[in-house]
Amino acid sequence: MDELGRKSVEEFKASEKMPIVVVLDNIRSMHNVGSVFRTTDAFLLESICLCGYTPQPPHRDINKTALGATDTVAWKYYPTTLDAVEQLKAEGYSLYAVEQTENSIHLQDFNKIEGIHKLAVVFGNEVEGVDAEVIAKCDGCIEIPQLGMKHSLNISVAAGIVLWELVRLRVREVP
Secondary structure: OOOOOOOOHHHHHHOOOEEEEEEEEOOOOHHHHHHHHHHHHHOOEEEEEEEOOOOOOOOHHHHHHHOOHHHOOEEEEEOOHHHHHHHHHHOOOEEEEEOOOOOOEEHHHHHHOOOOOOEEEEEOEOOOEOOHHHHHHOOEEEEOOOOOOOOOOOHHHHHHHHHHHHHHHHOOOOO
């Protein structure tokens, strides 16, 4: 681990984080939750909001894909995603759902939105997507353009793509 330059748990927790919060809206799969924890750790993001029936650590099926990220990433549980969204709005976050909607912004065009410092990104249920009431409270929607026959991605894959792009836009040099 030393050769790889990885942070210890203490160093991770003390590090300045990217001002991005991940919101999980009623995710069913513990493996998806664990994967998002791992991605959040990899990109040194601020935290995760686990909402509704989204599984919470500790659980062996979350840990199977998180590989210890539940020990490093700050997280909080909210009974509903609307509770999380309202709290984040009150704290000054801009909120964007990852969803295909009529006015969604293609991910590659999202960098044209200036002045966003604190950002929260909502990822929805594996079947139903982001709840319509939650979308109505968001500042907009981000869409991952897809060219094939299928027009959806697994939530953990979508999170990896979107979160990397958001981090890439904020990082000049990756250490």
